[in-house]
Amino acid sequence: MNNQFSKRWQSAREALRWRGLLFSSLLATREMLRPVMYWHAWHIFQTDLERMPTPYAKEKVDVKVFCNKENRGSVEAQISLMGGIPSAEVNSRFDRGDAAAVAYVQSEPAGFMWLTFTDGAELAFGVTWIVHADEALRYGSFVVHKWRGLGIHSAMNRALNEYARDRGLARTLASISAVNPQSLNLAKRARNPPLMTIILVHIRGVNWTYIKTIDAPFSSRFARSATKLIPRKPYSISDEM
Numbered sequence: 474m475n476n477q478f479s480k481r482w483q484s485a486r487e488a489l490r491w492r493g494l495l496f497s498s499l500l501a502t503r504e505m506l507r508p509v510m511y512w513h514a515w516h517i518f519q520t521d522l523e524r525m526p527t528p529y530a531k532e533k534v535d536v537k538v539f540c541n542k543e544n545r546g547s548v549e550a551q552i553s554l555m556g557g558i559p560s561a562e563v564n565s566r567f568d569r570g571d572a573a574a575v576a577y578v579q580s581e582p583a584g585f586m587w588l589t590f591t592d593g594a595e596l597a598f599g600v601t602w603i604v605h606a607d608e609a610l611r612y613g614s615f616v617v618h619k620w621r622g623l624g625i626h627s628a629m630n631r632a633l634n635e636y637a638r639d640r641g642l643a644r645t646l647a648s649i650s651a652v653n654p655q656s657l658n659l660a661k662r663a664r665n666p667p668l669m670t671i672i673l674v675h676i677r678g679v680n681w682t683y684i685k686t687i688d689a690p691f692s693s694r695f696a697r698s699a700t701k702l703i704p705r706k707p708y709s710i711s712d713e714m
């Protein structure tokens with residue numbers, strides 16, 4: 474209980490410090506309204522794999538990409554422990570063919586990031602991605618607290634982009650929350666402007682979702698799933714933090 478409280482307190486302090494009062498208040502209000510309504514605002518980014526951004530890690534970092542069963546070893550447990558993701562979820566991502574870049578600093582696991590080749594992955598509220606055959610989607614990046622602010626994210630991003638390029642793909646895509654300046658730092662440093670922005674507002678009682686896109690039509694990257702809306706799992710494919 475105490476441990477959980479101290480983790481929450483650490484996250485709240487980190488949010489205040491790195492996201493500022495405005496974004497932190499917005500996120501706190503969103504949590505309070507969760508039983509009634511929830512919203513997301515994501516910037517959508519695209520990386521041309523012929524012009525990959527240069528990593529800017531300040532620490533010596535070794536990044537390994539894991540994908541198939543043979544070479545995975547203990548990586549499932551490492552990801553699960555670092556990110557607090559149930560191992561069943563980690564396994565199911567690998568089982569559907571996703572790849573994970575895991576960063577090691579001073580030989581200890583320092584972060585991870587995922588890449589999926591799946592078309593139709595859910596962003597949220599029944600809105601799904603359109604991912605073409607020559608594309609892949611980067612998602613779920615995480616860096617362990619003590620290694621944050623050292624550009625580890627950029628090294629994992631580079632490793633997954635190289636991995637996608639080596640598989641003959643032309644570009645990778647990503648959604649980053651508009652209220653997550655820590656994650657947006659990657660695109661800012663690469664001077665990579667968003668392709669578009671998508672805003673989703675979901676009203677729970679009536680199960681209704683308002684969708685607004687800016688800079689590109691909704692149908693250029695997304696579709697609405699015809700299936701009944703299932704409440705979003707905490708570890709689905711999009712990056713909400």
Ligand SMILES: CC(C)(COP(=O)(O)OP(=O)(O)OC[C@H]1O[C@@H](n2cnc3c(N)ncnc32)[C@H](O)[C@@H]1OP(=O)(O)O)[C@@H](O)C(=O)NCCC(=O)NCCS
Pocket residue numbers: 487491613614615616617618620621622623624625626627648649650653654655656658659712713714
């Ligand atoms: C987002 C995240 C992956 C970035 O990883 P990273 O390797 O720390 O990224 P960077 O080194 O580029 O740092 C990004 C920004 O974080 C902030 N930062 C710096 N030191 C930090 C620290 N000790 N702790 C937290 N944030 C810090 C700074 O704003 C920094 O930008 P700057 O270098 O221009 O000052 C990491 O913060 C994280 O795991 N966050 C929680 C999960 C999450 O939000 N995932 C992304 C979903 S879209």
